[in-house]
Amino acid sequence: MVDNVICIREASIYDTEKLLDIYSYYVEKTAISFETKVPCYEDFKGRVEKTLQNYPYFVAVEDKEILGYAYLSPFVGRSAYDLSAETTIYLKHGNSNKGIGKALYSKIEKAAKKQNITNLYSCIGYTDNEDEYLTNNSASFHEHMGYKLIGKFTNCGHKFGRWYHMVWMEKIIGEHKEIKEFLKYSDIKSF
Template identity: 30%
Template structure:
């Protein structure tokens, strides 16, 4: 069954925090070493919303199975049409279309906002599932930062992937993000 994608609400914070904490503690999708608490995750959600950007959750069988959001890629005004897409899926929900559904919803929201580029910053070049998910959504590899993260007693690459929502170029529509 496909998950229901919706905007995150305050009662989702416990599940969002648990999903992210699992990534921090057990995997290399993020280079954080200490899992943030619920208050810190609430601050992060609020910061995204303050930019008028989406923070979505995927709900399956009445529980949060994953979450994803858009955030400014860089804080310089020239980057105002470019956002970073982040998505995390609970271990039990991986491989069931949750990440794909979240990504599709965020891509649509970015188009609606008149944004031009989505950037995926994938921790670990060995993360074939995330790289494949980005490719299936139309992202292409834009580069690799080699051995930039030290976690679990090894150096880890970062893969940059990019989706061009307006590949024909031309002037951007609207004003972009307020940076």
């Protein structure tokens, strides 16, 4: 369970260095991210800025320390997909199984619903044989959060001299009614 001193707040570009520190571990030490080189500070800052233009980006903080982050981003990038979004979450190494991921995703879901987003998708590294670089904990977490496996790309990622799968998982969070307008996160209040 998340301790009472952990709070979820909106991320800002001023968090970039700490967010990049968290992400660097996953690039350098795991196959959770299929990125093979840690992005430079300026590139990563640009990613944060771009996300904040239209989508929610939250951080989990305890005693001024960022323990994790989650955000939404465009799914595919064509306007017909505006009511769908991709989810991303990273926790500072050693902070899993504390309820932080659940708290971040709950906040992301609430924001997504206010944006009229109906479908959430997550792209996840996956393996038939767990090793020191990749377990299937992320897929298990998403399943626990109500996501369903909808697709698998076999041996599509090569990292650390090994081949890994990628799976897509989906969660429907809204009704597919009359087409609604996608609302930019920056236009939504009360978060």
